Amino acid sequence: FGDRKEVIATVNDNEILLNEYREAYQNRIQALRQQFGESADQIAEQINLRQQVFDQLIDRYLLLSEAADMNLMTTDLELQDYIRNQPFFQKNGQFDYATYETVLSQNRLVRHEYENSLRADILLAKKQQLLGAGLVINDREVEQAYRRDFEKIEVDYVYFDPQVFIDQTNADESELRQYHLENSDQFKTLNQFRMEYFTLSTDDYKDIVNVREREIRRYYKKYEDNYVTPAEIKARHILFKLAPDASEELLQEKRQKLGTLLDQIKGGSSFEELAIKHSEDGTAAEGGDLGWFKPGEMVPEFENAAFAMETGQVSEIVRSPFGLHLIKVEQRKQEVTKSLDEVRDEITEILAESRAQKLLDEELEKLLELAGESFAEEAQRLSKDVKKSEWFDRTDVIPGLGSVTELILELELRKQGEMGIWKRNPVMGHVIYRVGETKEPVVRTFEDAASDVENAVRLEKAEALSLEAAKKTLTQVQGGEDLESLAQQQGMSAEIMEFTVNTRFLPLLGDNSE
Template sequence: MVIYYHKCRHHKNKTKNRTKMIQELREYSNNIFFKLLMGVIAVTFVLSFGVGGFFGDRKEVVAKVNDQEILLKEYREAYQNRLGALQQQFGENAEQFAEQLNLRQQVFNQLIDRHLLLTDAAELNLVATDLELQDYIRKQPFFQQNGQFDYDTYETVLSQNRIVRHEYETSLRADILLAKKQQLLGTGLVISDSEVEQTFRRNFEKIEVEYVYFDPQAFVEKTTAEDAELRKYLQDNPQEFQTLNRFRMEYFTIAADYYQDNVKVREREVRRYYKKYAENYVTPPEVKARHILLKLIPDAPENEQQEKREQLNKLLAEIKAGSSFEELAKKHSEDGTSAEGGDLGWFKPGEMVPAFESAAFALEAGQVSEIVQSPFGLHLIKVEERKNEITKSLDEAREEITLILAESRAQKRLEEELDRLAGLAGEAFTEEAQKLNREVLNAEWFDRTEVIPGLGSAAELVPELVSRKSGEMGVWKRNPVLGHVIYRLSETKFPETRLFEDAKEDLFKAVRLEKAKAVAIESAKKALTQLEEGTKLNNLVKKHGLKTETLEFTANTRFLPNIGDNTEFRKVGLHLNENSLFGLSLDGNRADLIKFKKRSLSEDKELEQKDKVRAQLLQNMQQALLSKELKRLRDSATIEVINPVFGTPGSS
């Protein structure tokens, strides 16, 4: 069934905030569609942002769930969506994360789960009505203008992302059905008050402790080391005293402007660019204004509205009689700008609420408006200055556009050249440098900690060189302004254990530090005994040259400031109370003496927080039920995996 929407037409710039709108749509798809039912079956494909249509309509079946087919097109779109979400979060590492997560199998499993749940929802006679679908779409902010659903915006956003409307609405119906199935799973679930209280305290009860870190560095001076100990330490820990990879290479650079002088930009290209990005060459109008605001809620009683209007009319009469708008704003305006005489500064269209904006832009410099009503109350507006809209002509923009196009084309040529060079054998290095008329330079022995003259830090280059063999050629892509580096590796010196005499100073420090760690732990143990016998903490701190720190955390706090993820510290601290004031945390070579100070549980918004805790516990139970339900559905279904790439579906 086709759903028709009332077309709410508002004045708008259809290109304005388009990027933001698409970003919100993408984020919303991540939050709702890919995390639907707590992330277990979230694979809806309709918001594919350019993926839709790319794979065509080839009907290749990857699996059958009972009598339903899962098409390759459906799988690909779901996978691209999930991968896109990873790319937004992890950038160039997304593919690696996808492989680690076994994303392909995950998405495949989730598609099967989705089909199983939808079939079950249909058997339960659950339906998504036209009204529910319509209401859902109308509420989405990326389909709205000025807070209201706008049909033109709806069609534009779908069209820009190559989303077919009826496919989008069909998929939304499925999502609504899945949400109803989720609600059905939660029917009858009860979370006890004791569960809520226990979880609430674990989440929000704070414990404050004072602690002393027995830093081994404070005990180093109490230790010494003999040559025999140093030699044994080197023998036992050779990996700690390895030299770094060192390299020699030949190289030349090629920068972003290399091809720019040879690039030709045609007039029609300039015109086409100007037409396509015309909005970039329009400076919108601006006004500089002041206002006087009398606050008034939208549904205020009539008598209150009338009283405020009379007050503003009196002020308007005073202004027309010559009184200073600025001074009256200081005395009467009821917002944060009153101290500045109601000064709002410069603003453009779209930066104020519609009623206020319309009135302000209708005024000439020096004019004062009649009373204007907005969601904030009643205003008088005075425009002090105006800047009219300015459109930069094609002639004015030509030089700028030509440069943009030339830079873009030169960059593309450069990228193509770098890709070509990266595929060449090392023997071609000298010849290529001559062809490009580049000077070949030599970088003598360096490691990742050093600076290469003319190139800068070697830290980012070395990981590339480690994987190269002597004589091989490569490309180090970096800031194009500085110039990309085309190199041929001449020779590599691989890590080896340093000689004793060369490493002796570092060995001396390492052995003493190891001894200091043991001394620190023993000192901490003795200090705990002394505290329990009545010695003051401050006296012990001074004795060892240490310092106390205060820390506050809950049972759910994972990372502790200046300490990190220290499970033992949290465990010891949480067991302390008024009757057991002191504890010792030993985590590896770290020793912390901990003193209990207090426990606190804020009553601020306690009911609200407990409601959230209850909701989270309910969601956890629903998730457990969902996993159980999916197992039941899988066990009773006939699932045929047709594409051998995928394994037997398991839990998502």
């Protein structure tokens, strides 16, 4: 038993696995549920979310392949810097490893998988930045993009909610029985299961892991760069744009103008005010302020000049692929390296977690080879108490395990007595289970489903009434009557919705493709 390596697509020799697709889909559907509540599943169907997620995974892998072809990479330092600067991983404004682990655990994220995903995100951002640096966009394209993203459309509308018309409906027993007979599939029970289970997590192995001092020192020496806060500079600049292939005549002309500004600065003129008046890039309005930056964040020509300067110093003219610069360094932060003693506990935790993870993975591999008859014996060998669940279906929550929606997908593929592993994450614990009794879906009797049948019949009638009322109101509005007044007469209200052309889905209204 266990997880099979199910490949759903291959992009340039990179395999996209079913588990990766499921995770991406679950993230998107959860976001929809937070935004739209019970309507999320219907919305997902309307916008064909499954296909969207699949297409986005394909696009992601294509872009990563292109980035690899361009010899781009995400360094350990860049990854570390990104993680350490995320507010939700910090305590009192500083990165805290325990908080990092806790947040990942709460979100059911495996650390190395999360970090690999971040590496890819950073790499794609690099590629996008590199491509954007070479683009020339005309005014018409800028205007069109602005209109798509920011120009708002305002619509007055009335939502004819079928629930408003429910009280105007009724149904007698014969009608309900007939509906139950003709629509029996609507009133089936869900697949139900009972199972025996226990959990295994890295916590089960941390106590038997011994991290030695020499391992800690070796790790620190190998990854010392992870504990270095690079030097930073806060600077301003004045830029005269100049294409790399500009003529010598134009180069000298711009150099002379910039030299005049340099003389003014040396004579006491304000660098900031001159940047506002003369700089030719997007920072001009802020007096050329570039904020704080680290090594590797600017083009080499600019960076080498800036980091060679002292606080308060103004550079000579510097040429980069973007043009000619004057640079003023306003503040500096020196590089800081944390000592081994400062990070000893953090490294010990990392090594213990890694060793425990390895032991856990080895144990899961062993369990994957076993049959259901060995379940009790394995639980005893691992000193685990076996728990027995009550009957549950996909809507239930099992104490200690949480929602079982994902587990149900596995159980539906297994037979009674089979073992399986519900892989969650190493901190929460993987669930090792044996399928007990199962109940197949059956049509509920009319007596048992009577309340649901009545709700379905009355809702169907209410939907017809709401559609009829909406059509009538539309005719009246087209005849010149006021929408808001008509809505108030029916106990409703006219609402205003603002959206842009790029707004993909409109709450209550549906897809915005038109």
